[in-house]
Amino acid sequence: MKRKIIVTAIILWQFGFKINAQNIPSWVIASDVNNSTVSISWYPTDPARWKDGLKSGYTVTRETLRNGGNTAFVPVRTLLKDSLWFKNNVTDDDGVLHPIGKILHSNNFLRQSNKENDVLQFNYVVFESSLDIKVAEAIGMGLVDKNIIPGATYRYTVKHNQSGQTFSIDVKCDSGTRVKEPKDYTYDFNWPDGNSLSDMLEMSKPFVIKSIMGKARPKVDSIILRWVPSSIEICRDAMVDGYEIWRGKAVDSMEMLTTVKPWSEAQIKQMPRTDTLALMTAAFVMDKGIPQGIESANMFDRAAMESNYFGFALTAADRSQLAADVLGLRYVDRDAAFGETYRYEIKTKRLQPNMPVADIWVTNEFEPMTAPQNFKIKKEDKAVTLSWYPYGETEYNSFMIERLNPGDSVYQSLTAQPLVFIRAREMKSQSVSYIDTLPANNLVYMYRIKGSNAFGEWSDYAYGHGFGLDLTPPESVSIVTGKYRKEDNSIRISWTPNTKDKDLQYHQVLVADNPDYNFSAISGELSPNDTVYTMNLNDMETDRSFYFKVNRVDSSRNIATSFGRYVFVPDHDRPSAPATIKASISEKGWVTVTWKQSTSKDVVGYYVFFSNNDPQNLALVFDKPQKDTAYSWQIDMNSLTKYLYVGVKSEDDNYNRSFLSEILQLRRPDTIAPVSPFVTNVEVKDENVVINWKKSGSVDVEKYLLYSRNPDDSLANWVLIDSVGKDVVTYRTQSDLYDGQMLYAVKAVDDFGNQSEYSNSGKVFLPFPAHKFVPKLNPPVKSKYTAVDVSWQKQSQDIKGKNIGYKYLLYRSVGSQDVMIYKEVPSTEFSVSDDKVKVGVIYNYAIRVKYENGWTGDLSEVKSILIK
Secondary structure: OHHHHHHHHHHHOOOOOOOOOOOOOOEEEEEEEEOOEEEEEEEEOOHHHHHHHHHHOEEEEEEEEEOOOOOOOOOEEEOOOOHHHHHHHOOOOOOOHHHHHHHHOOOOOOOOOOHHHHHHHHHHHHHHHHHOHHHHHHOOOEEEEOOOOOOOEEEEEEEEOOOOOEEEEEEEOOOOOEEEEOOOOOOOOOOOOOOOHHHHHHHHOOOOOOOEEEEEEEOOOOEEEEEEEOOHHHHHHHHHHOEEEEEEOOOOOOEEEEEEOOOOHHHHHHOOOOOHHHHHHHHHHHOOOOOOOHHHOOHHHHHHHHHHHHHHHHHHHHHOHHHHHHHOOEEEEOOOOOOOEEEEEEEOOOOOOOOOOOOEEEEOOOOOOOOOEEEEEEEEOOEEEEEEEOEOOOEOOEEEEEEEOOOOOOOEEOOOOOEOOOOOHHHOOOOEEEEEEOOOOOOOEEEEEEEEOOOOOEOOOEEEEEOOOOOOOOOOOOEEEEEEEOOOOEEEEEEOOOOOOOOEEEEEEEEEOOOOOOOEEOOOOEOOOOOEEEEEOOOOOOOOOEEEEEEEEEOOOOEEEOOOEEEOOOOOOOOOOOOOEEEEEOOOOEEEEEEOOOOOOOEEEEEEEEEOOOOOOOEEOOOOOEOOOEEEEEOOOOOOOOEEEEEEEEEEOOOOEOOOOOOEEEEOOOOOOOOOOEEEEEEEEOOEEEEEEEOOOOOOEEEEEEEEEOOOOOOOOOEEEEEEEOOOOEEEEOOOOOOEEEEEEEEEEEOOOOEOOOOOOEEEEEOOOHHHOOOOEOOOEEOOOOOEEEEEOOOOOOOOOOOOOEEEEEEEEEOOOOOEEEEEEEOOOOEEEEOOOOOOOEEEEEEEEEEOOOOEOOOOOOEEEEOO
16 A cells, blocks of 8 residues: 555656756667576667657567577567556566556556656656566566577667667677676666655565564562563464573573463463453464454455554553463563572574664662652642653553542542553653542542553552642623713723622723734722723823723632723824825826825825915815825826925824825926027137027026037037036037037027027137147257267157057257257157267257147257267
């Protein structure tokens, strides 16, 4: 059944996998030679191709390469076994074949297309076929060839019938030979939880411990041994062979004391009939551990019946010394000396333990049994609950509880038989409990409890006392009236009296602003005879709801709470207005107003107000409050007024409206551009361009925008230079254009941001300012040789905004002559050595810059030197 559940889960799972596509072969084929047979299995690495192969199958052929003789091989077509084959040939116990049949023939897997599901089933099924040739044969991807000659070499070729693809493997028929193609390739199969079907099959098999576990109890004059076999099979063998008792003082000095067997039929007939647990174990021994009616049960029921029968027998042996003796699970070593330490082993002839068992070491000294620990008594209504830990220093098997009634001197047992608690291992650390029903409350009873162990011994008593406690609350209050009184600003609550309960202690009134929670006391402890309470509302926040309840408390502190009662308190206070308000108007006249919620808790909605011309006289935009904090509407664009005024009010649940919020002034949309200005003059003064214009004729002009454009560039657009105030009609600016024409124009902008058309343009010629680009020549210096070093400062002569190359022109003259061009110098050099000079002659030098486009700067200052 466990594997069926696992299969169902696999079929339902949807899981995605990443497959590394690098160096993945299309097919993987493997062979295994053993016992004069060759097993061939294969699979594609593409799940879609695998699914096609399940439908169309494969064809296997064989050719002889060496030493094959005349053995014939007829081509074989392999196919997925049909569902009937799986039904007739595979059972639940056939490993992974059963779930594979369920996977491939359930949920229309072969008919439906689901990429993720196909990949998932591929990983589960194909992985198993790569491990087991039986699985490979069942899904049509495996073949066992028994007609071979040992030592021969064959080539097996497999064809995928649908696509026609083929792949081969060469096999030498030497027993133990295993071959795979590709040799070093391993497919990375993936499963949702990392477990394949074979992994889950192994995990589903229960681990059965095969051993005998025992313990010893020293009694000073003897040592008692108790043990249990871990399975019913060991128990049945021991009914024939018995249990061997071995003893020693060291590991290597063991000797067998005796063999203990379950009682014979003759012994059982002589046993007393008063111990029902022993009678049950006697029946187990007489039945040889085989439950009656097991022959007609199925596999699962047989396992359950045997397990239960065996479990009951072991439980009985734990509770009764006689039952343990009947089963042969108890031995008393009366030859044990006081104070000596012994090691015991319990064996059977046919048992080979599959796990190590702790050694039974015991020192024969007195070990008292402690009383059950943490014995507590909880008071209930006419009852007490006794609780304690079932395990502590001593491991108890059963308990006996006794009670001493008021006025008595002898304890009486509360149960005819000892109490036995069957608990799971993980619950052993939790306490157990027993409820004792009492005839009345407030009468003190004494209790004691003792426990017994697997050796049939009883511990000391644990003592305690308890009594029943009244936990029944009194009859609850019914609130008759709850009314607001305007004359003294108070609320009066009245409720019904209680004539039924005689132990009332007090009443207490509770109030809350919610009918379901947060009730708190508003009164002290009122007399149990009081039925009226008045709450003064002065200095209280009344902008809230009032819900009242009344507690009735008896002498045992039991509380009965009435149903809630709502009292209406009139509200005439205005709520607070929205603290923050924002508004805007779109170009198409859509007004949007947003605000923050009012700080008043009882606000239920908001109203928006507006006016076209008077901020002191606003009208409603809509006549019903809305809960949202934003509202939009469209206004008429044909209006002579320039501004719109808006505000918001809040309204509470008593229809009180707040004062108006802050009133916002909004500018109406303006779509009419102003009249263009007129440029009257553009000229160059003091190396600046001066532009003069006449103002626009529109009265709402706020500023002017100035533009420039190069008329020689047909693709150039107007470039914004600057903006000036509405009263400015003259503007002075510098231009980066030299030795060329420049156009200037002006636009007017109104207070809504509308721009006029460009004004007329004014043209001006801007000469190249040669005086701005003059290198600074240093005084010439005579070198130690007859030469003159001429240098100038290393300052760039680049023109801002222009990428124009340049060079230096060095001028020279002799005596009083005018300087003439002497030499061209690259822009990266800043000195020249003139060695063509004579002693006693004056030489004059100057420099200027020349640009690639023909512009030249002014000549620098002339510097002279006399050669001595």
